[in-house]
Amino acid sequence: MTIRLATRASRLAMWQTEHVASLLQKAGFATEIVPMQTTGDAIQDRSLAKIGAKGVFTEELEVSLRRGETHLAVHSAKDVQSTIPPDLELLAFLEREQVNDVVLSYNEAFSLEKPGIVLGTSSTRRKAQLRRFYPEASTAEARGNLQTRLRKLEEGQFDALVLAYAGVHRMGYHHLVRYTLPTDQFVPATGQGSIAIECAASLDEGLKAQLKAALDHPETHTCLLAERAFLHTMEGGCSIPSFALATLAGGVVRLHGGLISLSGEEYVEEIREAPAADVLALGVAVADSVLNRGGREILASIRQHRG
Numbered sequence: 001m002t003i004r005l006a007t008r009a010s011r012l013a014m015w016q017t018e019h020v021a022s023l024l025q026k027a028g029f030a031t032e033i034v035p036m037q038t039t040g041d042a043i044q045d046r047s048l049a050k051i052g053a054k055g056v057f058t059e060e061l062e063v064s065l066r067r068g069e070t071h072l073a074v075h076s077a078k079d080v081q082s083t084i085p086p087d088l089e090l091l092a093f094l095e096r097e098q099v100n101d102v103v104l105s106y107n108e109a110f111s112l113e114k115p116g117i118v119l120g121t122s123s124t125r126r127k128a129q130l131r132r133f134y135p136e137a138s139t140a141e142a143r144g145n146l147q148t149r150l151r152k153l154e155e156g157q158f159d160a161l162v163l164a165y166a167g168v169h170r171m172g173y174h175h176l177v178r179y180t181l182p183t184d185q186f187v188p189a190t191g192q193g194s195i196a197i198e199c200a201a202s203l204d205e206g207l208k209a210q211l212k213a214a215l216d217h218p219e220t221h222t223c224l225l226a227e228r229a230f231l232h233t234m235e236g237g238c239s240i241p242s243f244a245l246a247t248l249a250g251g252v253v254r255l256h257g258g259l260i261s262l263s264g265e266e267y268v269e270e271i272r273e274a275p276a277a278d279v280l281a282l283g284v285a286v287a288d289s290v291l292n293r294g295g296r297e298i299l300a301s302i303r304q305h306r307g
């Protein structure tokens with residue numbers, strides 16, 4: 001049968017969806033890719049923190065799943081809101097790519113230590129982390145898809161650009177990487193580097209099982225459940241500078257989660273471990289600990305700041 005795949009039309013989204021299609025073809029399915037524009041693609045002049053809406057990159061895709069026009073929606077796991085409506089379901093997570101944030105520049109001699117540098121980023125988390133760990137640098141807004149951001153870098157709107165390695169690698173820009181930022185300081189956003197597969201809850205159970213077997217990477221899935229439980233408890237979408245990275249070794253999940261104020265000054269983090277069977281409780285426990293040790297005050301000040 002032919003599996004219809006809903007996707008954003010950006011080059012990164014199309015690359016990811018072609019990757020999903022090739023895995024499905026190996027499992028014997030025919031595929032058809034159905035690209036669509038999302039609110040997040042249409043609005044390029046404001047930062048996502050200001051748009052504020054949940055699911056700006058996912059909603060149109062979810063509508064097509066509900067109407068039965070497509071079987072699966074392909075998302076960057078990072079862009080998927082922490083709560084999925086009950087008539088939809090996250091079926092699979094693809095094997096995670098290297099999770100780090102990276103710094104790209106056309107200048108081979110680019111240095112993060114040089115005073116006065118301007119770094120382009122569109123993420124409140126990265127802005128706050130840069131303020132904390134590189135207080136001498138300043139940041140500039142860099143919204144838009146990867147190609148738009150790279151063009152802004154080429155035009156000299158900033159000295160370097162901070163992005164997820166996953167997208168940079170998939171788009172073939174890794175020759176511009178000057179720094180791979182360490183994940184213990186630049187802890188990534190929930191889901192970074194993985195591709196999430198969503199379907200309607202009503203899809204045939206036998207078909208769901210076959211699709212999941214073709215696409216899901218169980219270790220990544222376990223880690224993503226921990227990170228998403230953290231994000232859900234944190235009550236924040238992608239506009240809140242929270243971070244969470246789970247890793248799995250020997251059946252034990254280690255979750256590093258936290259929250260940082262916009263200035264980078266307030267910083268609360270927690271690292272805990274639990275058996276893979278207890279990932280949901282682990283995500284909740286790490287988030288509760290962060291909220292109770294100053295995270296609530298950070299969230300309140302961010303909300304006040306937005307007005």
Ligand SMILES: NCc1[nH]cc(CCC(=O)O)c1CC(=O)O
Nearest residue numbers: 076078163164166167192193194
């Ligand atoms: N929010 C945009 C977004 N969503 C997913 C990726 C990169 C790919 C990934 O992390 O899986 C990006 C760009 C970026 O943050 O640099």
